[in-house]
Amino acid sequence: MPELAEAEFYRKRWDLAARGAVVTGVLMHDHAKVFRGTDPAVVRRHLTQARFLDSQAAAKQILFRFSGDSWLGVHLGMSGELRVEAPGYIPQKHDHLALVMAGHTLVFTDPRMFGRVQFHHDPTAPTWWTDIAPALNSPAFTPEALAAFLARRARAPLKAVLLMQERFPGIGNWMADEILWRAGLHPKRLAGSLSPAEVRTLRRECRHVARLALTTIAGKGDTLPPDLNAHIPQTWLFWHRWEKDGRCPKTHTPLAREDVGGRTTCWCPARQKLHP
């Protein structure tokens, strides 16, 4: 599942297993909704006999580059996963795309089909990739840019604002809650109500959580944890946010859970005050 760090985890899983390998067969569920806007026949034609050159992850998206100017984009949606199976693997009901290679079969699976596969055949990168907002840890995520964005969304709750991909690429429901929890900001605070010091805190925690999530979930260098959440410490809100009677790892007081910005939101009332 699919926020910033999970996209990187799955990118590495395919990349470490098969970068440099040649695709000998492409198996697709041609009519699956994940191919909306993409012609499966074109994907099949260009990827067959193409070599997997390299890959990148940005926001919640993954880009795989193949020889012959082919670009394969994957958005994992709500329930998408990338797996590595044996060469003779037979795709199952929810395995919408499988790239067969000599040593492995790379599988994209997604039961709910909120995910998406995109394809581009051209020497230059596709706009659906280049248009992704600059990363939270890039120089472009300046205090001024953040303040301006909060001002423009002044009437929206912080939680809803953090989910806006145009400024917070890769932040999803649990990362947004993790950021606000660390920053000590109530998810229902209106974006326009923050003091300059609170804006600085929010920016710091956005960058901190993004960086920490990447190394914790997707590993450093060429290492990859055995499971998605294998290395997430108990000190994160992550493990407690869905628990019945969950408690804050910092204060050990009961957590609150409520719909904010249309999503189930978890916070610690003891340290995230609506009226500070």
Next chain:
DNA sequence: GTGCTTGTTGGCCA
């Protein structure tokens, strides 16, 4: 059966 779920989009309304 009910009521959730790590996401995005288009339509409606102010």
Next chain:
DNA sequence: GTGGCCAACAAGCA
């Protein structure tokens, strides 16, 4: 035109 809210999409799980 802009911003905010919400239903819809689909399948599985408790």
